[in-house]
Amino acid sequence: MATPTDTTETAGEGPVEELLRLKRGAREGGDPAATERQHAKGKLTARERIDLLLDEGSFQEIETLRRHRATGFGMEARKPYTDGVVTGWGTVEGRTVFVYAHDFRIFGGALGEAHAAKIHKLMDLAAAAGAPLVSLNDGAGARIQEGVTALAGYGGIFQRNTRNSGVIPQISVMLGPCAGGAAYSPALTDFVFMVRETSQMFITGPDVVQAVTGEQVSQNGLGGADVHASVSGVCHLAYDDEESCLTDVRYLLSLLPANNRELPPYVATDDPADRRTDRLLELVPADPGMSYDMRTVIEEVVDDGETFEVHPTWATNVLCVLARLDGHVTGIVANQPSAMAGVLDIHASEKAARFVQMCDAFNIPILTLVDVPGFLPGVDQEHGGIIRHGAKLLYAYCNATVPRVSLIVRKAYGGAYIVMDSRSIGADVALAWPSNEIAVMGAEGAANVIFRRDIAAADDPEAVRQQKIKEYKAELMHPYYAAERGLVDDVVDPAETRATLVATFAMLRTKHADLPSRKHGNAPA
Incomplete structure (x- = not known):
């Protein structure tokens, strides 16, 4: 029987x-043995x-029949079709999606000139x-056998990732190893999914780390799914198996537009638009410290009640969620009082800024739920560049032209109030519940500063x-x-x-806003 690399015509x-x-x-x-080895690793x-x-x-x-042209190192005798990557398009819930998948059974999925050319064409x-x-x-x-041409292939992918950024949604699903320069392509895309135990991402592997620094670490300990989902923030979501991972990729695609010229898909809902939300009065304690x-x-x-949370285990003091309101x-973006009291820090600012930019790029309106005590104080935060990182979130909001509505649920103090899409930085509509507190700082701290002399001179300072x-x-x-003072457009009943x-987002659906003419801004790095 002819092999896949045999072009000799069979008789007749x-x-x-x-x-x-x-x-x-x-x-x-x-x-077939390569397929068995793949399955033995728990991989499809x-x-x-x-x-x-x-x-x-x-x-x-x-390009099913594409093959490499490399010579030397025994490559002439190994010229399998596809060259280790499967490329094409199909549909997800009837909408066109392009996809490429590394085939680890062929050259370990390693990228060569022909392999890269297929990906370039698909992109x-x-x-x-x-x-x-x-x-x-x-x-x-x-x-390795193809030398610098393989490296140039990655350059072409990175260039296209960047050129397509904010134009079409780009999703990276890590289902195996991704090391060295290859890791920069996922980092340039909008979302990164990983599977525990079988997928890893790192620039230098454990052996190099040990040789250079003396540190001993496993592949998963260095760049596994949980590390990147909870510590580095490189990964948006981590899963136990490939099936559940790809199911959520499909769900995410159902929430995104095909490109930046379209609106996200509308889905009719039986949930009444005017449904009362009386339960909110029970969910949110009146005491701002609780x-x-x-x-x-x-x-x-x-x-x-259906949501799709992004980065659920990284920078947990802020929430970034995709959901539908009346089908749209x-x-x-919301502060999370149950984690660090909802304070903003370096990681939370980065997480929210990236999410705001993604929403703005793909015409997704932004709702900001505010309950923030301020920015996290501390030497580590200041030395780590909280000013620069906090400015990323400020820049993202100020730059966003999609409909923006903010709702102060409970408290909003200091610079964090301004940064969390306040009216002063361009929120289209700013709302608040009757229990809201907006101030430069909490009352206790403010009183200690303003009235410190009166307090110090009193017979009973505490009173x-x-x-x-x-x-x-x-x-x-x-x-x-x-x-x-017009900084809040309306104070609303939580039940409404x-x-x-x-109603507010419906009014803003036809919003049009232009940014100043420029090549691009210079966002905080």
């Missing part, structure tokens, strides 16, 4: 039969993964068609301090102070929160 075989034989051989991967093959991602029977492959097609691109990564990096889970607030407000996709706290709250922190938000 016509050109169509030969084509079908070659393609069938290419799709089978040529080596490239085509099995594509079948899980796309609608059944929708995949249209291109260009995705941009031309205005459709999302999903990469299923399972490769051993650059193909903790609660902001996720429950979001679930109460959005359609059917909305991006939600005077408490009295001054009450005076400060009554004068500057009452719920209607900001509304009286959903209805108010739905």
Whole structure:
């Protein structure tokens, strides 16, 4: 029987039969033992993964018969079709999606000249068609036998990642190793998914780390899914298996537009737009010092309580969520009082800034739920560049032209109030609950600063301090102070929160805003 790399025509075989034989051989991967080894690692093959991602029977492959042209190092005798990457397009819930998948069974999924050329062509097609691109990564990096041409292939991918950024959604799914320069392509995309135990990302592997620094670490300890999902923030979501991972990739695609010229898909809902949200009064404690889970607030407000949270285990003091309001996709940024009291720090600022930029790029309106005591104080934060990192979130909001609505749920203090999409930095509509407190700082701290002499000179300093706290709250922190000065557009009944938000975003749906003419801004790095 002819092998997949054998172009000799079998006796009696016509050109169509030969084509079908070659393609069938290419799709089978040529080596059943390699497939068994892949499955033994708990990993699917490239085509099995594509079948899980796309609608059944929708995949249209291109360049199935592509082969490398490398010579030397025994490469002439090893010229399998596909060259280790499967490329093409199909549909997810009927919408076109482009996909490429490394085939680890062929050269370990390593990238060579032909391999890269296939990916370049697919990325260009995705941009031309205005459709999302999903990469299923399972490769051993650059193909050493092809030298600098393999490295140049990565350069072409990085260039296209950057050129397509904010134009079409780009999703990287890490299903195996990704080391060295190859890791920069996922880092340039909009979302990174990883699977525990089988996927790793790092610039230098454990052996190099030990040789240079003396540190001993495993591959998963250095760049596994949980490390990147909870510590580095490189990964947006981590999963226990490939099936659940790819199911969520499909769900994410259902929330995103095909490109930056379209709106996200609308889905009709049976959840009434004017549904009352009386339960919010129970979910949020009146005492600004008490903790609660902001996720429950979001679930109460959005359609059917369904949410898609981004970075759920990294920078947990801020939430970034995609959900629908009256059928329309909305991006939600919210302080999380149950983690570090919802304070903003370096990681939370970076996380929220990136999410705001993604929403703005793909025409997703932004709702900001505010309950923030300020920025996290400390030497580590200052030396780590909290000013620079906090400015990233400020820059992202100020630069966003999509509809923006902010709602102060409980408290908003200091510079963090301004940064969390306040009216002063361009929120289209700023709302607040009757229990809101907006101030430069908490009443206790403010009283200690303003009235420190009165307190120090009193016979009973604590009694005077408490009295001054009450005076400060009554004068500057009452719920209607900001509304009286036009910094809050309306104070709303918590039970009418959903209805108010739905109506407000409906009014803003035709919003048009232009940024100043410029090549691009110079965002804080």
